[in-house]
Amino acid sequence: MLNQTSVTEFLLLGVTDIQVLQPVLFVVFLATYIVSLAGNGAILMVVISDSRLHSPTYFFLGNLSCLDICYSTVTLPKMLGNFLSTHKTISFLGCISQLHFFHFLGSTESMLLAVMGFDRFVAICKPLHYTLIMNHQVCIQMAVAVWIIGFFHALLHSVMTSHLNFCGSNHIHHFFCDVKPLLELACGTVKLNVWLLNTVTGTTAMGSFFLTFLSYFCIIIYLFFKTHSCSMLHKALSTCASHSLVVVLFFVPGVFVYIHPASSSSVDQDQIIAIMYSVVTPVLNPLIYIL
Secondary structure: OOOOOOOOEEEEOOOOOOHHHHHHHHHHHHHHHHHHHHHHHHHHHHHHHOHHHOOHHHHHHHHHHHHHHHHHHHHHHHHHHHHOOOOOEEEHHHHHHHHHHHHHHHHHHHHHHHHHHHHHHHHHHOHHHHHHHOOHHHHHHHHHHHHHHHHHHHHHHHHHHHOOEOOOOOEEOOOOOOHHHHHHHOEOOOHHHHHHHHHHHHHHHHHHHHHHHHHHHHHHHHHHHHOOOHHHHHHHHHHHHHHHHHHHHHHHHHHHHHHOOOOHHHHHHHHHHHHHHHHHHHHHHHHHHHO
């Protein structure tokens, strides 16, 4: 049962309230969105169409590109519309839907990056058993698992947030609907919602980051004891460079936003960091992998 209070819509205050900057920011973010769609779309099409790229590594890369396309689409079109509009509202149901898909795609991407780290571990440390361990069926099962877990993780937040009472201001100090800004507007207790945010989301994000880190730690230990050639060591580590850079760009800003408590003084800082992991990172991912 959804929220039944007097608040039926929210007002997204956006990145800035300076009118003269609105058209400039519209052009910048529109260009960013187009580049993100073009870059990730190109990778996705190449991976699908080229039979030589039908391997576990590129299968997961295709999933990552698909996630980045959807991830950008959750927030950017609404943001672009608000730059050119004086009516910057979003319905209650639309807000909860945006929150759901944002956390769904974000948590799925964090777990997918952990899976991609495991793929690199098997490729480098178990090369003779790579095709056996990372066979087509296993890759599909792992991909389906992270998508399903991500969906139900987000469902917890969307359902719990939809049951909150919003009886005061409907002004969201953000450019999209997220859990923390909505909790600041809620009336009554939000302890369970905060617990879910800190525990469930924290466990998902930090667990994925830890597993990714563990994969790279095992790779480094393996290469340190097994590889005595600097050129071979460099070649092996270079295969992980793209993925490791994407991991840093995705996890560091996201973890910083969700580990510190919400406060009015951190609103602008949270928005800048949110732009990094929800707008900039999907653009940089295809550039990193192409290079």
